[in-house]
Amino acid sequence: MDHFQLKDGVLHAEDVPLVRIAEEVGTPVYVYSRATLERHARVFREALSGLDNPHIAFAVKANPNLAVLKILANEGYGADVVSGGELTRALKAGMKPEDIVFSGVGKTHAELRQGLEAGIGQFNIESEEEGYELAAIAARYGRRAACALRVNPDVDARTHEKISTGKRENKFGVPLDRATEIYARLAREEALDMRGIAVHIGSQLSTLEPLETAFAKLGKLIAELRAEGCSVTHADLGGGLGVPYKAGEELPSPAEYGAMVARVTAGWDVRLMFEPGRVIAGNAGVLLTRVIRAKRSGNGPPFVVVDAAMNDLARPAMYGAWHDFEAVEPTGATMTAHIVGPICETGDTFAMDRDCDALVAGDLAVFRTAGAYGATMASSYNSRGFVAETLVDGDRYAVVADRIAASAIMDAERVPAWLA
Numbered sequence: 479m480d481h482f483q484l485k486d487g488v489l490h491a492e493d494v495p496l497v498r499i500a501e502e503v504g505t506p507v508y509v510y511s512r513a514t515l516e517r518h519a520r521v522f523r524e525a526l527s528g529l530d531n532p533h534i535a536f537a538v539k540a541n542p543n544l545a546v547l548k549i550l551a552n553e554g555y556g557a558d559v560v561s562g563g564e565l566t567r568a569l570k571a572g573m574k575p576e577d578i579v580f581s582g583v584g585k586t587h588a589e590l591r592q593g594l595e596a597g598i599g600q601f602n603i604e605s606e607e608e609g610y611e612l613a614a615i616a617a618r619y620g621r622r623a624a625c626a627l628r629v630n631p632d633v634d635a636r637t638h639e640k641i642s643t644g645k646r647e648n649k650f651g652v653p654l655d656r657a658t659e660i661y662a663r664l665a666r667e668e669a670l671d672m673r674g675i676a677v678h679i680g681s682q683l684s685t686l687e688p689l690e691t692a693f694a695k696l697g698k699l700i701a702e703l704r705a706e707g708c709s710v711t712h713a714d715l716g717g718g719l720g721v722p723y724k725a726g727e728e729l730p731s732p733a734e735y736g737a738m739v740a741r742v743t744a745g746w747d748v749r750l751m752f753e754p755g756r757v758i759a760g761n762a763g764v765l766l767t768r769v770i771r772a773k774r775s776g777n778g779p780p781f782v783v784v785d786a787a788m789n790d791l792a793r794p795a796m797y798g799a800w801h802d803f804e805a806v807e808p809t810g811a812t813m814t815a816h817i818v819g820p821i822c823e824t825g826d827t828f829a830m831d832r833d834c835d836a837l838v839a840g841d842l843a844v845f846r847t848a849g850a851y852g853a854t855m856a857s858s859y860n861s862r863g864f865v866a867e868t869l870v871d872g873d874r875y876a877v878v879a880d881r882i883a884a885s886a887i888m889d890a891e892r893v894p895a896w897l898a
């Protein structure tokens with residue numbers, strides 16, 4: 479459930495008409511709903527209530543906006559970060575260092591050091607090499623680093639190949655059949671506190687089966703590790719739960735996910751950790767855009783050219799992803815159209831042959847389910863600047879990220895004197 483609803487014929491975010499935000503902030507602009515974020519955070523936590531003290535770390539990559547992180551920090555969420563930049567954001571938003579998990583296959587020396595200095599709760603080590611590097615840095619600073627070893631369970635998540643992370647050929651984690659020896663070796667490092675294992679097989683999963691298969695493999699691994707004399711007190715089950723992108727689409731609910739986890743992990747005797755991203759933020763945001771013009775095409779449907787583009791919302795161009803597209807002030811009339819942005823490549827297409835509300839030049843519309851992997855993946859391609867972000871709370875809203883004009887980006891560029 480989300481808080482983007484029609485009221486008196488106008489699409490609102492909570493109690494704020496989107497027309498108002500478009501007029502005052504301009505378009506394109508992301509609009510997030512505080513009530514929806516809080517609701518999703520609580521629903522996910524509630525879904526895990528059958529577990530003993532689960533640790534929930536929001537995957538910052540899904541939506542790193544400071545205001546969004548602050549809401550989740552207030553909900554008691556920690557953070558799953560994958561760069562020094564995300565770590566800095568999580569701390570700035572008030573997440574406790576001990577609630578922060580550092581994931582990622584390519585943490586640099588500087589980032590490992592930054593994590594140690596911040597006193598984060600856990601490093602999810604993705605290779606034996608990374609483990610030794612972290613051990614050396616920790617020893618130099620007289621610290622001990624709490625670690626989980628990320629394993630690659632070789633499970634097909636049955637999602638888009640570009641967001642599938644748990645197959646043998648993917649770059650993530652260590653192969654399951656080598657995990658025990660690697661874990662045992664790393665556990666001998668004085669400066670590492672090897673305390674658990676981690677897995678994340680992909681994103682936007684539409685069935686629970688692959689997760690269950692991966693978790694079952696993890697259960698076996700825990701038993702194997704303990705039989706080898708290793709201590710395992712934590713298991714990080716990652717994120718990945720999908721969300722509906724089409725009205726009426728049915729996906730496994732957080733409650734079904736929580737019940738499956740409780741069943742599969744019964745008797746593991748570890749603290750379970752989770753890294754949800756999309757399921758928390760996805761449906762808590764829309765991308766608000768204005769139609770520049772509707773352009774007739776040959777024989778086919780018209781091209782509706784909107785002022786948002788693939789640089790603002792990359793998912794359709796990158797993954798062929800579907801985002802529901804709706805008028806802010808629907809008249810009841812409908813049309814079939816190709817929805818495109820202004821960028822000079824054919825990939826800048828949000829939808830082909832889409833049945834949608836009838837729209838003409840100047841009308842406002844939204845791409846739904848843009849709260850996760852939306853603004854965070856924006857670029858300034860075609861010198862369009864960076865899209866603004868707003869947060870609605872009841873009948874008020876705030877700009878939570880300024881639009882960064884193309885000229886401001888240009889200000890960071892220099893023409894060397896020797897070219898003059």
Ligand code: LLP
Nearest residue numbers: 537581678681682717718753754755756851
């Ligand atoms: N943990 C790790 C280690 C991850 O790599 C990810 C996402 C998550 C947690 C959160 O997964 P979620 O619960 O959001 O599915 N840009 C793509 C999604 C990339 C996901 C990358 N990793 C998209 O727009 O669909």
